[in-house]
Amino acid sequence: MALTKEQIAQRIAKELKDGYYVNLGIGIPTLVANYIPEGINVVLQSENGLLGMGPFPVEGKEDADLINAGKQTITTLPGSSIFDSAMSFGMIRAGKVDLTVLGAMEVSEQGDIANWKIPGKMVKGMGGAMDLVASAKNIIVAMMHTNRAGESKLLPACTLPLTGIKCIKKIVTEIAVLEITDDGFKLLERAPGVSVEEIVGKTAGKLIVEGEIPEMQF
Amino acid sequence: MALTKEQIAQRIAKELKDGYYVNLGIGIPTLVANYIPEGINVVLQSENGLLGMGPFPVEGKEDADLINAGKQTITTLPGSSIFDSAMSFGMIRAGKVDLTVLGAMEVSEQGDIANWKIPGKMVKGMGGAMDLVASAKNIIVAMMHTNRAGESKLLPACTLPLTGIKCIKKIVTEIAVLEITDDGFKLLERAPGVSVEEIVGKTAGKLIVEGEIPEMQF
Amino acid sequence: MNKVYKNADAAVADINDGAVLMLGGFGLCGIPENSIAALVKKGPKNLTCISNNAGVDDFGIGLMLQQKQVKKMVSSYVGENAEFERQLLSGELEVELIPQGTLATRCMAAGYGMPAIFTPAGVGTEVAEGKESRVFNDKEYLLEYAFDADFAIVKAWKGDTDGNLIFKDTARNFNPLMAMAGKITIAEVDELVEPGELDPNTIHTPGIYVHRIFEGVNYEKRIEQRTVTKSAK
Amino acid sequence: MNKVYKNADAAVADINDGAVLMLGGFGLCGIPENSIAALVKKGPKNLTCISNNAGVDDFGIGLMLQQKQVKKMVSSYVGENAEFERQLLSGELEVELIPQGTLATRCMAAGYGMPAIFTPAGVGTEVAEGKESRVFNDKEYLLEYAFDADFAIVKAWKGDTDGNLIFKDTARNFNPLMAMAGKITIAEVDELVEPGELDPNTIHTPGIYVHRIFEGVNYEKRIEQRTVTKSAK
Numbered sequence: 038m039a040l041t042k043e044q045i046a047q048r049i050a051k052e053l054k055d056g057y058y059v060n061l062g063i064g065i066p067t068l069v070a071n072y073i074p075e076g077i078n079v080v081l082q083s084e085n086g087l088l089g090m091g092p093f094p095v096e097g098k099e100d101a102d103l104i105n106a107g108k109q110t111i112t113t114l115p116g117s118s119i120f121d122s123a124m125s126f127g128m129i130r131a132g133k134v135d136l137t138v139l140g141a142m143e144v145s146e147q148g149d150i151a152n153w154k155i156p157g158k159m160v161k162g163m164g165g166a167m168d169l170v171a172s173a174k175n176i177i178v179a180m181m182h183t184n185r186a187g188e189s190k191l192l193p194a195c196t197l198p199l200t201g202i203k204c205i206k207k208i209v210t211e212i213a214v215l216e217i218t219d220d221g222f223k224l225l226e227r228a229p230g231v232s233v234e235e236i237v238g239k240t241a242g243k244l245i246v247e248g249e250i251p252e253m254q255f
Numbered sequence: 256m257a258l259t260k261e262q263i264a265q266r267i268a269k270e271l272k273d274g275y276y277v278n279l280g281i282g283i284p285t286l287v288a289n290y291i292p293e294g295i296n297v298v299l300q301s302e303n304g305l306l307g308m309g310p311f312p313v314e315g316k317e318d319a320d321l322i323n324a325g326k327q328t329i330t331t332l333p334g335s336s337i338f339d340s341a342m343s344f345g346m347i348r349a350g351k352v353d354l355t356v357l358g359a360m361e362v363s364e365q366g367d368i369a370n371w372k373i374p375g376k377m378v379k380g381m382g383g384a385m386d387l388v389a390s391a392k393n394i395i396v397a398m399m400h401t402n403r404a405g406e407s408k409l410l411p412a413c414t415l416p417l418t419g420i421k422c423i424k425k426i427v428t429e430i431a432v433l434e435i436t437d438d439g440f441k442l443l444e445r446a447p448g449v450s451v452e453e454i455v456g457k458t459a460g461k462l463i464v465e466g467e468i469p470e471m472q473f
Numbered sequence: 474m475n476k477v478y479k480n481a482d483a484a485v486a487d488i489n490d491g492a493v494l495m496l497g498g499f500g501l502c503g504i505p506e507n508s509i510a511a512l513v514k515k516g517p518k519n520l521t522c523i524s525n526n527a528g529v530d531d532f533g534i535g536l537m538l539q540q541k542q543v544k545k546m547v548s549s550y551v552g553e554n555a556e557f558e559r560q561l562l563s564g565e566l567e568v569e570l571i572p573q574g575t576l577a578t579r580c581m582a583a584g585y586g587m588p589a590i591f592t593p594a595g596v597g598t599e600v601a602e603g604k605e606s607r608v609f610n611d612k613e614y615l616l617e618y619a620f621d622a623d624f625a626i627v628k629a630w631k632g633d634t635d636g637n638l639i640f641k642d643t644a645r646n647f648n649p650l651m652a653m654a655g656k657i658t659i660a661e662v663d664e665l666v667e668p669g670e671l672d673p674n675t676i677h678t679p680g681i682y683v684h685r686i687f688e689g690v691n692y693e694k695r696i697e698q699r700t701v702t703k704s705a706k
Numbered sequence: 707m708n709k710v711y712k713n714a715d716a717a718v719a720d721i722n723d724g725a726v727l728m729l730g731g732f733g734l735c736g737i738p739e740n741s742i743a744a745l746v747k748k749g750p751k752n753l754t755c756i757s758n759n760a761g762v763d764d765f766g767i768g769l770m771l772q773q774k775q776v777k778k779m780v781s782s783y784v785g786e787n788a789e790f791e792r793q794l795l796s797g798e799l800e801v802e803l804i805p806q807g808t809l810a811t812r813c814m815a816a817g818y819g820m821p822a823i824f825t826p827a828g829v830g831t832e833v834a835e836g837k838e839s840r841v842f843n844d845k846e847y848l849l850e851y852a853f854d855a856d857f858a859i860v861k862a863w864k865g866d867t868d869g870n871l872i873f874k875d876t877a878r879n880f881n882p883l884m885a886m887a888g889k890i891t892i893a894e895v896d897e898l899v900e901p902g903e904l905d906p907n908t909i910h911t912p913g914i915y916v917h918r919i920f921e922g923v924n925y926e927k928r929i930e931q932r933t934v935t936k937s938a939k
Contacts (some may be wrong), residue, residue, distance in 0.1 A: 040731055047588065047753055055707045056707025058914050063619060078707060080868075080913075080914070082914070083643070083645050084573065084574075085499045085502075086499075086641050086643050086645055087642075087906075088648050088912050088913065089587040090870075092702050093700040093701050093702045094701055094702065095702050095703075096702075096703070098701075098702045099696060099699055099700075099701060100499075100642065101502060101643040101644075101645075101692070101694035101695065101696045102502060102630075102641050102642040102643065102644040103643055104499070104500065104643055104696075104697075104698070105496065105504050105643075107698065108499075108500040108502070108697040108698045109503075109698040110696055110699055110701070111698040111700070113642075114901075114904025115900070115901040116867075116868035116870065116901025116902060117906045118870050118906050118909035118912035118913065119640075119642055119906045119907050119909065120575070120645070120909075120912055121577070121645050121646065121647070121648070121649045121650055121677075122499070122525075122573065122577035122646050122647050122650060123574075123575075123577040123578050123580070123650050123818070124818070124912075125572065125577070126574025126577055126578065126594075126818075127574075127578075127817060127819060127820075127886070128817075128818075128819075128886075128912070128915065129817025129819070130574065130593065130594075130818060130820070131817055131818060131819035131886070132819065133817070133914045133915060134914070145594075149597070150527075155547065159558050159561075160561070160570065161550055161551055161552035162548060162549050162550035162552070162570045162716055163549060163550070163570060163572055163573075163600075164549050164572075164573050165549065165572065165573035165574060166572075166576030167572035167574075167575075167594045167595045167598060167600060168572045168573055168575065168592070170595040171592075171593035171594045171595065171596055172593055172594070174818060181589040181665075182491060187885030189747065190821055191686055192507065198598065198599055199597055199598045199599075200571050200598060201595030201596070201597065202596065202598075207561050215654075232741070239504065243613055262855055268931075273474045273881045274474025276681050295741065296474060298635075298680075298681070300681070301876070302807075303876050303879050304732075304808065304876050304878055304879050305673075305737075305875075305876055306679050306680065306681055307635075307673070308898075310789060311934050311935045312932040312934055313934060314935075314936070314937050316934075317929060317932055317933075317934060318738065318875065319734075319735060319877075319927035319928065319929045320735060320863075320875040320876065320877040320927065321876055321877075322732070322735050322929075322930075322931070324732075325931065326732075326733040326734075326930040326931045327931040328841045328932055328934070329932065329933070329934050331673055331709075331875075332668075333667070333668040333669025333819040334633055334634075334635035334637060334668030334669060334680065335673045336673050336676035336679035336680065337673045337676065337873075337875055337876060337878055338676075338679055338878070339731070339878050339879065339881070339882045339883055339910075340731070340758075340806065340807070340809075340810035340879050341587070341678075341810040341811050341813070341814040341875065341883050342587070343807075343810070344585075344806065344807025344810055344827075344903060345584060345585030345586060345587075345653075345807075346584075346585075346586075346679070346681055346682065347586070347807065348585060348586025348655075348807065348825065348826065348827075349583070349584055349585060349586035349653070349679045350586065352681070366828055367830070376817065377791050377795070379784055379785035379786070379795075380781060380782050380783035380784055380803045381783070381803060381805055381806075381833075381901055382782050382783040382805075382806050383782065383804035383805065383806035383807060383829060384805075385807075385808075385827040385828045385833060386805045386806055386807030386808065386825070386827040389825075389826035389827045389828065389829055390586060390807075390826055390827070395716050398917065407506060413793050416831065417830055417831045417832075419829070419830065419831065420829065420830030420831075420832060421830075422532050423632065427919050428807040443754070453634050460739050466866075473780070511733075528802065579821075585811075585823055586825075586826075587811075587823055588824055588845070588847060589824060589844035590819070590820055590823070590841060591820055591821055591822060591844060593819075609821035609822060609851075610821060612821070614821060618842075624723070624918070639907070640907070641907060642906070645907075674872070674874060674875065674878075674908075675907075683904070689886045
């Protein structure tokens, strides 16, 4: 059974370690915050200038001066800090953020990512995505394995304009967890009930399948 | 009559304009703060990270956490701000400081300055001097016209290791005010009672004397 | 020297056709609402606006777009704006898209007197096209130049009459960076106080960077994405 | 994850021979007194110390010099220290003198992930020897590299257990820059508080940059140049 978006987020949350500083992109990545394991303390960074992002405010407590990079009203947690955009991307570039989770349109077997532009469509801009992918030491992509046309999003090479090159470390889709290795995508886990064959069939890039592939644990 | 150090400072203070941000070096330049003209508001920058430096504290009110770049205990004035050393030199490099006053061992007719190192003597370091001279848009040197051996400190070329090149705009000594032009030192004013001949005699670099040279006014 | 201006109209009075402006804010958060309104009223055209976003159709820089005052936007993200899209597709508007961190750092570089900086953002992408790149410690970086803006227009929370600024929460964003970067910096503030009322240790932008300041009025502070938790935890 | 250490001894326990250290402070203002004392006690040798100054004979880094723990000083100004001078002239100690702004900016560059920066400081002087230079807008700049330090040791006024730091007055100086630049950053503070006690808007160094923190004891805060006004104005 393919994972729901919530389950993808839940699986990614297992990658969190105590003390991690984490940047979560818009979409599925944002949901990861709901599944932080018990007993683990994680600090969320929002690249518009905040460490220690908390949940959405209760109704009536929204503050226009306190938003996240998705422009949503949020709160701060005890121990939070505010800074300008240069310091925010400074700490990202300096590798101080332990984990970055992003959505993607395509990922290549070299770890290239495309997630900002579709030729022929209105281009809205890359926002902070290019800085994040070029700088972060540990990037996990959260995305569907195939696009709406059923075509694989895990490719030998990206067809869309790139956001960054050789930067993605891991991918979690609704059917698989994969690692980017020097030799291509390496299948680490499969969703409960999903066969290796299905994953092979939906992966256009080079896929390494070694030994028994375990089912994801939650 | 040659000026006292206080009078040199007093003459330099006449260059101040309302709203100026000013960095004063150690020695004679520091004295400039005592002669800020009436009705003019000047903000003093100390490159260790302060704008709005005030006078020395009254006895008993010294605070070890509040010093100037000369490591003297000081106070802050209303409207002051504190910042780190990178921002401090950032605003200096960006040309936000309107006037810098420095001491010097030698100045060349091209506007080069030497004020940090004497070969054979213990080298203490350049501190912020190289940043200041390379960055400031308006630098006045406050110094004696000759050294203790009676040799001119205004030279065709500096003999001591340089602090910066082509950066000095004006020099005020105990006998003259001079401007650096493309053609060398240009004599602007002479100290009361000091003859042009004396200044010519004590200036080793190319000196331009055009027309009547007025006495300094205080 | 008096830095205090009566209002936004006075502060932007000499911003004319063809000016290069930096405008602070992230989305609609921390934008100089009063100055934008004054610019719409005064009506300079052919402006280049360096700002992380372009506002929405009826607010922020979107208001200047509606008046066709903007020749070029330099931004990292320009969604949420139909008029922007129309002008862009029709060729009336030029847009330069820049990675957000690069945008921020190019502002900071200007304020810090650094002519250029190195960043890995955009390496291997179309952003790198025509740009110089260089490898340090086995990693490739692009050389990106400091911005050069005629005016920086920022919004702060508190300010004093010497131009010192304090920002509030994530309304800080690009504001202090742009404040450092303008040849002339205009700051509008929620609250303008006398020198000495702000703790020198809490100043985000020292007054040396700020040339004009005024207390703004009638801030709308519109929220783009009102997200709430139904019940308190 | 616990960042709180019991004391300076615990915080510097893994600083061993040959380490590259950054030490905050300007003169004796804002120096990490407790950590320096602990380093003197523990006794690692062959240290490289990046610090604006080298203390005085009997205080600050001077104490480490007396124990011959320092192989190399990287500073902008090293006066006021006879033992320093003796070791330098005898060849026991190596010194690299760097313009103060360059020193500061090379720290910042490390904390901001910028491999190198351009500065005009030192152009045309012996500081430029062997360095790459480049002209931007008719002005010459030197290319200077980000520092690479094993440990940064800083002194703050207040800190919380998440590592957020606030500095006081000109004791700020190099401290927040070095705090950003260490592979491991150790902060000693006058007062250690719980998360939530510091206003997020007033944090100078976000906790992400700080790995270890402890509340210091018995600060001497020695004054180098006690200058006073005889009578209040």
